[in-house]
Amino acid sequence: MTSFFRAEVDAMTGYIPGEQPKSDSKIIKLNSNENPYPPSPKVKDVLQNFDWEWLRRYPDASATDFRNAISEVLNVPTDWIIVGNGSDEVLNLVIRACTNSQSKVVYPMPTYILYRTLVEMQPAQKVEIDYPEDYKLPIDELVKVDGAVTFIATPNSPSGHIVPVEDLRELATRLSGVLVIDEAYVDFASSDALSVVKFDNVISIRTLSKGYSLAGIRLGFGIANPKLLQGLYKVKDSYNIDAIACAIGAAAMRDQDYKNSCAEKIKISRVKLSEDLRKIGFKVWDSQTNFLLVQPPQGNAEYLYLRLKEQGILIRYFQQEGLEDKLRITVGTDEENQVLVEALIGLYPSPYQGEGKG
Template identity: 40%
Template sequence: MIKLRKNIARMAGYVPGYQPEDPATYIKLNTNENSYPPSPKVIEAIIAEVGEGLKRYPDAASRAAREAAAELYGFPPEWVIMANGSDEVLNNLIRAFADDGDEIAFVYPSYSYYATLAEVQGARVKTFGLTEDWKLKDFPKIYDGRIFFLTNPNAPLGFTFSQTYIEELAGRVSGTLVIDETYADFAEVTSLELVRKYDNVVVTRTFSKSYSLAGMRLGLAVARPEVISALDKIRDHYNLDRLAQAAAVAALHDQEYLRETVVKIQETRQWFCDQLGKLGYTVIPSHGNYVFATPPDRNGERVYQGLFDRKILVRHFSDPNLAHGLRISIGTQAEMEKTIAALVEIG
């Protein structure tokens, strides 16, 4: 008889955004992927790595990638760890800091996968809602849980917490404050300096969005060396393959291409928001590569289905607090123009 751990048997598991079998036939705006290709230098680096070297194990420490990230962000390499997607480092932070029954917390709404990772570990979950001015509702003077996850910019809503407020939270979290900066490149704000000032702050990043490398599964964290050392103990010893490491180094070195891509997305985001406003949609000002938009009749499911029928994928959440709207990734200008035309038809 199969005897699973009780928490694993009863948990539902995380459900990612819909992935069609034939994505080329859709305008895919439902998973915040980057519609632009990765840097040509990344492609060159991957191709150069293919060959005899693949019969050898990769560098277990991903040293070249760590050094490239450390140089870019202005930290010593021992303050950086590379990961198999930022999800790996989020998972390992819970494994490192939370025992069975310990509490972790995050903002609601934000990345719901935090709850799944906590369930796997057997940790308890607490959430804090938002006030109208984008602060945490009923947050205690001192939060004494083991980890507090703060997604900044917030997903799915797109707003950013001010750096002053985040620094205030760093002093109010007695455990570890993990600032998930998945979309920070689109916002041009970062809490990396708080890692220097507070020993309980960790910043995580991903290559999936701004670097157009969702298919490579690359992420990183910046934290104090003692935290990085702990994460090194529990990660898979060859967690990044040779191709991923080559891609990471090339992407980090090509900041000019990153900036060009980000500017395109920011400009298209502004245009798209303006057009949504003309259609009567309510749009939360976004600092990510997506917007959360509410149609005039507040029936997000109706508009989602209308777009789906026209082969345009966006994200609709069944959660009653989000069901009135849609999270729409920002694609190319041409893709967003087609999306606006479809919304006009749907009405």
């Protein structure tokens, strides 16, 4: 059959998101790094009191109220902010505005695999540089590529490590192209990279999906010099953020006390879950996120992923080079984490004795 698609699209695998159980299922979902706690009560107030009149009109194309809230909280000018339908859209805007088929896009691996998908869609030329075992940023290798766009996730997924700000500053000064600092998990980290946006070629991208418990409304934003944002606005959809999302985002952003309290609970649970997993033999990488990268004692990650799924517990297994023997586990509530640990203890003997090895 004749294909209707570009050759690049035919050749793509496409991004594969984490499994989504049915809404009425009792699955313990620890595979997509969602926040286990509900959004701010102020979000509920917005939904209950939303003026339906705004639903018949086009929304504010610039998401002004949400941008004002971001400006107030992060102390950045509103004209330094662009809003996207999730941070993924802002990542996509950078690729669409800054690359063509001759451009190189570079990022260290393993990292957020959507970068690869976005590059292949453009199409541009992807250059993937391996992280060393200690996850120290390979600055020289990244600079040598001289990419039109360089993606750095910090904290990184799936490793959970944070890139030192001084490394990001050095990278920004040595690159001729755009440096994208993806801070999706910054709300669970000990530091941020916002200061690096002082460089004209740097954009920091954040989301409300993780720290603010708003993955369901798809809302993110980028912070950069207005000269860099000019090109992104040219390729942005006119009305990419709906009126309800804008109102919800502004309310959630302004309730920093609630967001921070939930983040602190997750950090405490992260430490406890790390300790529990290490006690049963797992290697656990230090994390600055709301998830853990772990390696089972015998490295049979896919086996454990499948067995846990049978028991109604979803975690993330990546069939990807360098991750075949590892799992990514979202930090849930303490009750969810305990169910996971008890399930793993129950499975612990079987994978390592005789035919149970997988």
